[in-house]
Amino acid sequence: MSTDIGMWGVPLAILGGAIRVSTPFLFVSIGECLTERSGRINLGLEGTLVFGAMSGYAIAFETGSPWAGVLAAALAGAVFGLFHGWICKFKGVNDVAIGIALMLLGMGLAFFFGKPYIQPVAPDLPAIPLGWWSDIPQVQAALQVNALFIIGAALAVAMAWMFRSTKIGLTIRVVGDSTDAARAIGLNPNTVRLLSTAAGGALAGVGGAYLSLYYPGSWNEGVSSGQGLMAVALVIFARWNPIYCFWAALLFGGAGALGPALQSVGVTSGYYLFFAAPYVLTLALLIFTSSPDKAMDGAPGELSLNK
Amino acid sequence: MADVTTAQPTRHGVALAKWLPRLEAVVIPLGALIAGLAVFSVFLAVLGKSPVDFYALIYKAGFSSAFSWQNTLSRVSPLLFAGLCVALPARLGLVVIGGEGAIALGGLAAAVAGLAFAWAPSFLGFIAMGVAAMIIGGAWIGAVGWLRIRRGVNETIASLLMAYIAIALMNHWVEGLFRDPASLNKPSTAPLPEHLRIGDMPVGIDVHWGFFFGLLACLLAWILTDRTTTGFAARIAGDNIRAAEVQGLPVGRLVIGFTALGGAAAGLAGFFEVAAIHGSANGSLIVGYGYTGILVAFLARHNPLAIIPVAILLAGFEASSGLVQRRMDLPDATILVMEGIVFVTILLSETLYGRIAIFKPGFWRADA
Amino acid sequence: MTRSTFSRRHFLATTAAMGGVAATGSLIPTRARAANLTVGFIYVGPKDDFGYNQAHAEGAAAVKEMEGVTVVEEENVPETNDVQNTMESMINFDGAGLLFPTSFGYFDPHVLEVAPKYPEVRFEHAAGLWTEGMPTNVGSYFGYIGMGQYLNGIVAGHMTQSKKIGFVAAKPIPQVLLNINSFLLGARAVDPEITCQVIFTGEWSLAVKEAEATNALCDQGCDVITCHVDGPKVVMETAAGRGSYICGYHANQSPLAPEMYLTGAEWNWAGVYPQMVQTMLDGGTIDNFIRGGLADGFIKMSPLGPAVTDAARAQFEETKAEIEKGGFSVIKGPLKDNKGNVIAAEGEEFLETDIALESMDYLVEGVIGSTN
Numbered sequence A: 001m002s003t004d005i006g007m008w009g010v011p012l013a014i015l016g017g018a019i020r021v022s023t024p025f026l027f028v029s030i031g032e033c034l035t036e037r038s039g040r041i042n043l044g045l046e047g048t049l050v051f052g053a054m055s056g057y058a059i060a061f062e063t064g065s066p067w068a069g070v071l072a073a074a075l076a077g078a079v080f081g082l083f084h085g086w087i088c089k090f091k092g093v094n095d096v097a098i099g100i101a102l103m104l105l106g107m108g109l110a111f112f113f114g115k116p117y118i119q120p121v122a123p124d125l126p127a128i129p130l131g132w133w134s135d136i137p138q139v140q141a142a143l144q145v146n147a148l149f150i151i152g153a154a155l156a157v158a159m160a161w162m163f164r165s166t167k168i169g170l171t172i173r174v175v176g177d178s179t180d181a182a183r184a185i186g187l188n189p190n191t192v193r194l195l196s197t198a199a200g201g202a203l204a205g206v207g208g209a210y211l212s213l214y215y216p217g218s219w220n221e222g223v224s225s226g227q228g229l230m231a232v233a234l235v236i237f238a239r240w241n242p243i244y245c246f247w248a249a250l251l252f253g254g255a256g257a258l259g260p261a262l263q264s265v266g267v268t269s270g271y272y273l274f275f276a277a278p279y280v281l282t283l284a285l286l287i288f289t290s291s292p293d294k295a296m297d298g299a300p301g302e303l304s305l306n307k
Numbered sequence B: 001m002a003d004v005t006t007a008q009p010t011r012h013g014v015a016l017a018k019w020l021p022r023l024e025a026v027v028i029p030l031g032a033l034i035a036g037l038a039v040f041s042v043f044l045a046v047l048g049k050s051p052v053d054f055y056a057l058i059y060k061a062g063f064s065s066a067f068s069w070q071n072t073l074s075r076v077s078p079l080l081f082a083g084l085c086v087a088l089p090a091r092l093g094l095v096v097i098g099g100e101g102a103i104a105l106g107g108l109a110a111a112v113a114g115l116a117f118a119w120a121p122s123f124l125g126f127i128a129m130g131v132a133a134m135i136i137g138g139a140w141i142g143a144v145g146w147l148r149i150r151r152g153v154n155e156t157i158a159s160l161l162m163a164y165i166a167i168a169l170m171n172h173w174v175e176g177l178f179r180d181p182a183s184l185n186k187p188s189t190a191p192l193p194e195h196l197r198i199g200d201m202p203v204g205i206d207v208h209w210g211f212f213f214g215l216l217a218c219l220l221a222w223i224l225t226d227r228t229t230t231g232f233a234a235r236i237a238g239d240n241i242r243a244a245e246v247q248g249l250p251v252g253r254l255v256i257g258f259t260a261l262g263g264a265a266a267g268l269a270g271f272f273e274v275a276a277i278h279g280s281a282n283g284s285l286i287v288g289y290g291y292t293g294i295l296v297a298f299l300a301r302h303n304p305l306a307i308i309p310v311a312i313l314l315a316g317f318e319a320s321s322g323l324v325q326r327r328m329d330l331p332d333a334t335i336l337v338m339e340g341i342v343f344v345t346i347l348l349s350e351t352l353y354g355r356i357a358i359f360k361p362g363f364w365r366a367d368a
Numbered sequence C: 001m002t003r004s005t006f007s008r009r010h011f012l013a014t015t016a017a018m019g020g021v022a023a024t025g026s027l028i029p030t031r032a033r034a035a036n037l038t039v040g041f042i043y044v045g046p047k048d049d050f051g052y053n054q055a056h057a058e059g060a061a062a063v064k065e066m067e068g069v070t071v072v073e074e075e076n077v078p079e080t081n082d083v084q085n086t087m088e089s090m091i092n093f094d095g096a097g098l099l100f101p102t103s104f105g106y107f108d109p110h111v112l113e114v115a116p117k118y119p120e121v122r123f124e125h126a127a128g129l130w131t132e133g134m135p136t137n138v139g140s141y142f143g144y145i146g147m148g149q150y151l152n153g154i155v156a157g158h159m160t161q162s163k164k165i166g167f168v169a170a171k172p173i174p175q176v177l178l179n180i181n182s183f184l185l186g187a188r189a190v191d192p193e194i195t196c197q198v199i200f201t202g203e204w205s206l207a208v209k210e211a212e213a214t215n216a217l218c219d220q221g222c223d224v225i226t227c228h229v230d231g232p233k234v235v236m237e238t239a240a241g242r243g244s245y246i247c248g249y250h251a252n253q254s255p256l257a258p259e260m261y262l263t264g265a266e267w268n269w270a271g272v273y274p275q276m277v278q279t280m281l282d283g284g285t286i287d288n289f290i291r292g293g294l295a296d297g298f299i300k301m302s303p304l305g306p307a308v309t310d311a312a313r314a315q316f317e318e319t320k321a322e323i324e325k326g327g328f329s330v331i332k333g334p335l336k337d338n339k340g341n342v343i344a345a346e347g348e349e350f351l352e353t354d355i356a357l358e359s360m361d362y363l364v365e366g367v368i369g370s371t372n
Helices: A006-037 A045-063 A066-087 A095-117 A137-142 A147-165 A167-177 A179-184 A189-213 A227-237 A242-264 A271-275 A277-289 B002-046 B051-063 B066-073 B076-090 B099-116 B122-151 B155-174 B210-227 B229-239 B241-246 B251-278 B289-299 B304-328 B333-352 B361-367 C008-018 C052-064 C081-094 C104-117 C146-159 C174-188 C207-219 C233-241 C269-281 C310-325 C355-359
Strands: A127-129 A144-146 C037-042 C069-074 C096-101 C122-126 C138-143 C164-169 C195-200 C224-228 C245-250 C261-267 C289-292 C299-301 C342-344
Touching: A006 A045, A006 A137, A006 A144, A006 A147, A006 A167, A006 A189, A006 A227, A006 A242, A006 C207, A045 A066, A045 A095, A045 A189, A045 A227, A066 A095, A066 A189, A066 B333, A095 B289, A095 B333, A127 A147, A137 A144, A137 C207, A144 A147, A147 A167, A147 A189, A147 A242, A167 A179, A167 A189, A179 A189, A189 A227, A227 A242, A227 A277, A227 B155, A242 A271, A242 A277, A242 C195, A242 C207, A271 A277, A271 B155, A277 B155, B002 B051, B002 B333, B002 B361, B051 B066, B051 B304, B051 C081, B066 B304, B066 C081, B076 B099, B076 B122, B076 B210, B076 B251, B076 B289, B076 B304, B099 B122, B099 B155, B099 B251, B099 B289, B122 B155, B122 B251, B210 B229, B210 B251, B210 B304, B229 B241, B229 B251, B241 B251, B251 B289, B289 B304, B289 B333, B304 B333, B304 C069, B304 C081, C037 C052, C037 C081, C037 C269, C052 C069, C052 C096, C052 C245, C052 C261, C052 C269, C069 C081, C081 C096, C081 C104, C096 C104, C096 C269, C104 C122, C104 C138, C138 C269, C146 C164, C146 C174, C146 C224, C146 C245, C146 C261, C146 C299, C146 C310, C164 C174, C164 C207, C174 C195, C174 C224, C174 C355, C195 C207, C207 C224, C207 C233, C224 C233, C233 C245
Parallel strands: C037 C069, C037 C096, C096 C122, C122 C138, C138 C289, C164 C195, C164 C224, C224 C245, C245 C261
Antiparallel strands: A127 A144, C261 C299
């Protein structure tokens, strides 16, 4: 039996939406954050995300275990990352351009091998019912939290700590800020970037597995609609800080739930504009928080995006 | 005599220095294209499909007959304009990925202008539509440049966000304010009057005038970037913005100007889609041309002239997608896979520039 | 040309009587293609989407079984210049003599642009509105699937506890509006207190937004949900996962959640396309404007699911039989739209065959939502 919650549905939907929709943004953006901190940009994570969604779904279906699917997606993502990292080590190769080509390749391979998996139903990832304390079914539904969301949040915190307080984090930051300085202290920038890009790809792959194995929870060619590309852009918004990536992903997910939620309580006209809310909000915040003097605060010095 | 013998190798050397890089710029990507196709052949062979059949089909569908050329060339126009939208700002080192938005709003602007100028003769009507599309598209992407200069907002993310906003606005208006009540199953603006529809060029195949104007736009853009002082200034600013500012170059105006020009090109893509293909503005403007343009521009190394062959090649691949599906029982994504592989090899080949001996003048002088 | 309802009997009669001469008297060349016909099917999305495209692909599969027929298919063709090239490519390279470009947006301008160039090829478009003056080698056909949504609504009306049912819709176009209205009116035939909440996603295929829309409906207490998007898989799985009953659309989605699936309004193109192709093979002419309903085998209902109560089953079967008799109207007076305007006065009714329904621009009283 459900309860009539009326207008309360809107904030609740935003909360629920933030938790449901944000996870792929979260994984892709912290993955890209890691890659960009090492001085490379991988614009192709949309392709990795889509391939992760397909491979995760396919493996989950074949093995019957959604976690095997997540693992497969992570591995596939790592392979794409390694490929990107390896190619970009050659002199004169543009990492942005390679990312775009790999986006195409990732999507192409996912659609190619994914055809037979559009119809079958793979097992979903389980959710943790964090809303047990409430009697209201809508609250319980909104607080059905997937384990990957919690893992992603923990990873964001761990990554922030890693950058600040560990030797690995320092190494990545040095390589990202200056290739010459890194060489001078005996680091191999190419290896560091290769591994950072591989790890970033693995995280993006997991983000894809969330799409196909939990929410919306099926594999088809339209499963992503650009989340991967948007998440890469969110890293700039989040100033290369994993914690900010987490908040940016939540903001984006929550704002995305606004449109359907408003329609459900009777605010019915102009829904295209409400659907654009996440983009308007992000742009407004971006304009508000930027200034010409500190155009690239927090940006790794070697990033080709900001010469 | 002595003068002549010393002058000759010098002139020879000048010619070599001039032509070898150009030869290099043709041979390397062509070689990479062939290498990429070879890699894709392996992919096909592993799947038990014949690469020979496959390439024969691409040739048949895209390049063999009058119809196949129509099949290819009729797809080129939006790719040219969308490629320019990325390439022009890229000359200043800016990565703009939101051309899709300028196409959507440019197309809508052209449709609305066409209805407002329905009374006008074709010539005037076309100018009104084209200018409206260029102004809206130019303002949209120009705003990205302006935000970059004035507020330090990163142009990559701003252009992407603004693309989504533009698409929402276009859908909102096409299904609201500007909707033709008679467009039942596909909400659209009112159809353009017949005399404001752009027809095919008189070349015997059905390729509309957008192709010609796309080529013209690429040529003009190339003159701007490679043959004028403005283009030269842009290149300096693209290499190093601070150095350009120190030299007193108007970096702000260059950034806003080049982004606006790119946006105007994307707006024209929308104009031709509306006036030559759809006859009205509707959701079919949003099919990803803006994103394909990113690929086109990067493959062309942001050289406006190189955009032309890249766009034609890509269009030819796309043209063959259907026949490959129908004849070889391969999914439509096969072409995507091939494009992905080919583009990775072409981009990878950029590492070879300046590293192959036969393209260095010294190689030939030593031989002589 | 007269607009005629399509039926098996009518079809055979036309074919036999006319022997290749169109009803208008205009001659359509019928030179010896009886032995061999290539038929092209063009889909806007993947053909196994559990939805609109799959329904057409099932029709194509039935055509494939026929003697002397070759079927060529292409998926994921956008509604741009691309579909014009695809049609011409099928004609030029495969020798297609009959094309089924199946997406709404293919019709105007694309089919109308290409058809005059190939007068000997037949173009059959789903959902288009062929009118006098359009090329005569073009035809448009469709089914009264709103009747199916009405039957969905009847079952939903019996099964809902909250008296609120939900509809996830792509865009407010006439066919979608008719489906929404029919779904609600079906439910109100059971209990006039029931309301239907609609959420538009703005796109024909957008997985995450469809899932969010479904969740929003469930949050508002809708406990029976149906949809009109290209691929209903996401809506069905999400709604069933939230514990709502589901009514299918386009194709049979019961394998996705057999316990929660009540019934569904399905296309039956596998019953229609072979007849159209047979007419071509026999050298006959297909009418330019064809519509058909449950009785004509254009649409069908999914088998009722295990959860459906006996009362629901009884009223469903009874109404279905009534519809199949013909002359049934869903939109009939007294009826107002949800802004209070009168749609139909007492005694006024719109038969399923009424062409006015194909330009519907209102949501009836009891539907919560707006058309713009």
